[in-house]
Amino acid sequence: MLYLIGLGLGEVEDIGVRGLRIAKAAKRVYFEMYTSLLHGPNGGIPQLEALLGRSVIPADREVLEEKAADILEGALTDDVAVLVVGDPMAATTHSDLILRAREWNIAVEIIHNASIISAVGCTGLQVYRFGAVVSICFWTDDWRPRSFCHHIKENLKRGLHTLCLLDIRVREPDMKALMRGRKEYEPARFMTVAQAASQLVEILTTAAEDEPQENDKDCFSVDTLCIGLARVGLSTEKLVAGPLKSLVDVELGGPLHSLIVCGPLHPLEHDFVKQFALDSASFSSQ
Amino acid sequence: MLYLIGLGLGEVEDIGVRGLRIAKAAKRVYFEMYTSLLHGPNGGIPQLEALLGRSVIPADREVLEEKAADILEGALTDDVAVLVVGDPMAATTHSDLILRAREWNIAVEIIHNASIISAVGCTGLQVYRFGAVVSICFWTDDWRPRSFCHHIKENLKRGLHTLCLLDIRVREPDMKALMRGRKEYEPARFMTVAQAASQLVEILTTAAEDEPQENDKDCFSVDTLCIGLARVGLSTEKLVAGPLKSLVDVELGGPLHSLIVCGPLHPLEHDFVKQFALDSASFSSQ
Numbered sequence: 001m002l003y004l005i006g007l008g009l010g011e012v013e014d015i016g017v018r019g020l021r022i023a024k025a026a027k028r029v030y031f032e033m034y035t036s037l038l039h040g041p042n043g044g045i046p047q048l049e050a051l052l053g054r055s056v057i058p059a060d061r062e063v064l065e066e067k068a069a070d071i072l073e074g075a076l077t078d079d080v081a082v083l084v085v086g087d088p089m090a091a092t093t094h095s096d097l098i099l100r101a102r103e104w105n106i107a108v109e110i111i112h113n114a115s116i117i118s119a120v121g122c123t124g125l126q127v128y129r130f131g132a133v134v135s136i137c138f139w140t141d142d143w144r145p146r147s148f149c150h151h152i153k154e155n156l157k158r159g160l161h162t163l164c165l166l167d168i169r170v171r172e173p174d175m176k177a178l179m180r181g182r183k184e185y186e187p188a189r190f191m192t193v194a195q196a197a198s199q200l201v202e203i204l205t206t207a208a209e210d211e212p213q214e215n216d217k218d219c220f221s222v223d224t225l226c227i228g229l230a231r232v233g234l235s236t237e238k239l240v241a242g243p244l245k246s247l248v249d250v251e252l253g254g255p256l257h258s259l260i261v262c263g264p265l266h267p268l269e270h271d272f273v274k275q276f277a278l279d280s281a282s283f284s285s286q
Numbered sequence: 287m288l289y290l291i292g293l294g295l296g297e298v299e300d301i302g303v304r305g306l307r308i309a310k311a312a313k314r315v316y317f318e319m320y321t322s323l324l325h326g327p328n329g330g331i332p333q334l335e336a337l338l339g340r341s342v343i344p345a346d347r348e349v350l351e352e353k354a355a356d357i358l359e360g361a362l363t364d365d366v367a368v369l370v371v372g373d374p375m376a377a378t379t380h381s382d383l384i385l386r387a388r389e390w391n392i393a394v395e396i397i398h399n400a401s402i403i404s405a406v407g408c409t410g411l412q413v414y415r416f417g418a419v420v421s422i423c424f425w426t427d428d429w430r431p432r433s434f435c436h437h438i439k440e441n442l443k444r445g446l447h448t449l450c451l452l453d454i455r456v457r458e459p460d461m462k463a464l465m466r467g468r469k470e471y472e473p474a475r476f477m478t479v480a481q482a483a484s485q486l487v488e489i490l491t492t493a494a495e496d497e498p499q500e501n502d503k504d505c506f507s508v509d510t511l512c513i514g515l516a517r518v519g520l521s522t523e524k525l526v527a528g529p530l531k532s533l534v535d536v537e538l539g540g541p542l543h544s545l546i547v548c549g550p551l552h553p554l555e556h557d558f559v560k561q562f563a564l565d566s567a568s569f570s571s572q
Contacts, residue, residue, distance in 0.1 A: 009398055013304035016294060016399075017337070020303055051303070087400060089407025095558045098410075102561065110408055112295055112400035112519045113302075114373060117413050119398040121375025124384075127403050128421070132446055133414050158440060160418055233398045272381045275388065 002072065002101045003081040004088035006113025009233030010039040010256070012047040015083075019111045023052050027078035030071060031056040032064060034170045036085035037190070037256055039234055048083070056083065060171040068100045075106045090115035116258055119232050120163050123239060123260060124272025130163055131155030136196045136259070137167045138189065146203045149220075152261050156219040164259040166191035190255035193228035193240075197247035197259065204244075220261070227260040227273065228252055242278035250278070288358065288387045289367040290374035292399025295519030296325040296542070298333040301369075305397045309338050313364035316357060317342040318350060320456045322371035323476070323542055325520055334369070342369065346457040354386045361392045376401035402544055405518050406449050409525060409546060410558025417441030417448055422482045422545070424453045424475065432489045435506070438547050442505040450545040452477035476541035479514035479526075483533035483545065490530075506547070513546040513559065514538055528564035536564070 003022050008014030015023070023029050031048065038044025049055055059071070059082070071080060088094055088110055101108050121127055132155065134148040148164075155162045169189040177184035201222050222245040230238040230252035238252050244261070265273060277283035289308050294300030301309070309315050317324075317334065324330025335341055345368070349357070357366060374380060374396055387394050407413055418441065420434040434450075441448045455475040463470035487508050508531040516524040516538035524538050530547070551559060563569035 006400065008302060011304060013307070014302045014397075016300045016302050017306055018297060018299035021299070087404045087407060090404040090413050095410045095554050099557060099561075109521075110519070111300075112405040112408070114292065114398035114400060115404035115413075118373045118376040118401035118403035121373060122396055122398070124375075124381045127376050127401075128419050131418050132416065132444070135414070154444060158418070233396070235395075268381050271385060275385075 001079045002075050002098075002106050002108045003079060003111060004094060004098070004108070005081055005083050005111045006087045006115075007038065007083055007085045008113040009116070009119060010037060010044075010085060010231070011234055012038060012040065012044055012051050014114065014233070015051070016111060016113060019113070020051070022079065022111070023081045023083060024054065025079065026081040027074065028080050029054065029056045030059040030063070030080070030082045032082055032084045033058050034061045034064075035168065037168070037170075038085050039231070064094070064097065068097050071097065072101055072104060072106060075101065076104070087112050087115035087117070090117050114233060116165065116232055116256075117163070120229070120258070120260065122232055122237070123227050123229070124275075125161050125227075125260065125262070125269050126266070129159070129161055129263065129266070129269075131158060131160035133163045133165060135165045135167070136191065136199060138169065138191060138195075139199065149200065149203050153220050156224070156261070156263055159263045161263050162261040164196060164261065166193070166196050166257050166259060168256070191257065193230065193247055193252050193257045193259050194250050196257070197226065197228070197244055197250070200261075201245055201248055225262040225265070225273075227262060227276075229258040229260065230254075231256065232258065239276040240278050241273045241276055241283070246278055287365045288361050288384075288392050288394045289365060289397060290380060290384070290394070291367055291369050291397045292373045292401075293324065293369055293371045294399040295402070295405060296323060296330075296371060296517070297520055298324060298326065298330055298337050300400065300519070301337070302397060302399060305399070306337070308365065308397070309367045309369060310340065311365065312367040313360065314366050315340065315342045316345040316349070316366070316368045318368055318370045319344050320347045320350075321454065323454070323456075324371050325517070348457075350380070350383065354383050357383065358387055358390060358392060361387065362390070373398050373401035373403070376403050400519060402451065402518055402542075403449070406515070406544070406546065408518055408523070409513050409515070410561075411447050411513075411546065411548070411555050412552070415445070415447055415549065415552070415555075417444060417446035419449045419451060421451045422453060422477065422485060424455065424477060424481075425485060435486065435489050439506050442510070442547070442549055445549045447549050448547040450482060450547065452479070452482050452543050452545060454542070477543065479516065479533055479538050479543045479545050480536050482543070483512065483514070483530055483536070486530055486547075487534055511548040511551070511559075513548060513562075515544045515546065516540075517542065518544065525562040526564050527559045527562055527569070532564055
């Protein structure tokens with residue numbers, strides 16, 4: 001049996017009672033470590049191993065995507081568990097691994113857990129009032145995608161909030177070292193709310209040649225209310241709300257961060273968001 | 287301290303290790319029992335109490351909405367826990383209770399868990415490709431809302447999937463008994479995939495006086511691919527995929543059910559959904 005076990009939002013003890021029991025008893029336990037982050041030193045691995053009372057096999061993108069056969073080896077008769085921060089089927093579906101397992105007649109069980117996708121309810125915004133989720137990627141010198149902004153605008157036109165997942169770069173091969181024949185990895189990078197807000201402000205204030213200049217200003221501007229989220233679900237969670245432009249300078253501490261671009265707030269949403277407004281006096285009058 | 291603790295998708299052992307520890311030690315533990323359902327006899331309460339090693343106080347809508355003061359009593363000095371199936375902030379935000387607690391300077395901690403909102407990833411559909419969530423309510427003789435269909439169409443026009451949460455009627459006051467001066471409750475009702483599909487088919491095949499007859503047929507028809515989901519995350523989970531009209535007769539067993547109206551599928555989504563297609567031969571050619 002292949003078990004995909006969600007670990008929740010990043011505290012090692014957010015694993016479920018059932019998930020813990022299965023992981024303790026499994027023949028092999030992999031720990032997926034490239035789409036999210038477990039809280040704690042050394043990527044949370046020592047704490048995770050202490051809780052499980054066993055060692056785990058760290059699995060980066062390469063292992064999960066290219067070495068599925070290794071992971072699934074023996075899973076027809078033994079239990080193999082893959083631990084995934086968040087919900088194992090939310091931000092990344094691991095569909096490939098599951099399809100491969102089923103091809104080989106290996107039963108698959110998914111043990112869900114909290115994901116930022118639904119945990120955004122911690123802002124008091126109603127999950128019914130979110131449109132499609134978008135991802136904001138680190139720009140490079142020659143790759144500066146801005147099309148995600150279109151989806152935010154489409155959501156805003158319908159009065160919907162947008163959850164923006166911010167880029168995570170973990171275990172990215174260092175291309176320069178690779179060219180010298182050495183396999184090394186770049187330092188991990190996690191996009192902050194301030195970086196995401198800066199990117200959005202730049203998109204909104206500079207004209208793109210390939211985009212029609214529609215009535216964007218009506219629905220999305222540097223004054224649109226946004227919420228910066230840091231470490232949702234951890235004891236150090238931090239939320240701030242304010243106009244997009246005010247989040248450019250905000251300092252929310254360590255990863256992971258997310259950003260919400262808000263549609264118009266319902267009265268109860270308004271009362272809740274006001275609790276963590278950067279400027280609660282002016283927030284009342286919005 | 288007030289703790290809102292998510293229980294996940296309905297197996298009592300889906301509670302997290304941390305949530306279990308807090309609930310065991312709290313002064314009082316309430317169990318919210320009107321927005322979702324814990325798996326097991328008698329609403330799962332006996333199993334829950336066995337796992338916690340203590341009794342819980344069932345809390346219906348009335349208790350949670352009107353008796354917040356009772357719940358919060360003593361929470362300035364003692365720990366009070368409210369257990370909620372799913373994620374405590376997903377389908378219902380419990381914002382009122384939290385705002386009230388903070389007014390009284392009671393600290394609040396939310397322990398997230400799996401919610402259907404993110405667990406829909408079990409279908410292989412990518413969470414990035416979902417638009418706004420809608421709710422489908424039981425129709426009565428004189429109340430037959432159909433406006434939610436508009437949101438599905440808006441999602442489809444953008445190529446997005448729609449998760450439809452299906453109505454749950456638990457602890458609804460029996461109006462006839464109430465008029466005779468007795469407080470009784472109607473039997474619990476849970477909308478099935480078949481009931482939801484029938485309602486959608488009726489909406490799509492009958493003209494509504496108050497709705498413009500736009501080019502609906504282009505985007506949403508009785509032939510649109512839908513997925514019926516039953517008991518997601520439980521060992522008895524069942525998924526079926528087929529044209530909307532084919533789900534009208536489908537029998538998926540006990541609650542909870544949900545329905546997804548699919549936008550166009552990406553190739554990997556297609557391969558995954560095909561696994562549980564009602565008619566996988568014809569599904570290939572869609």
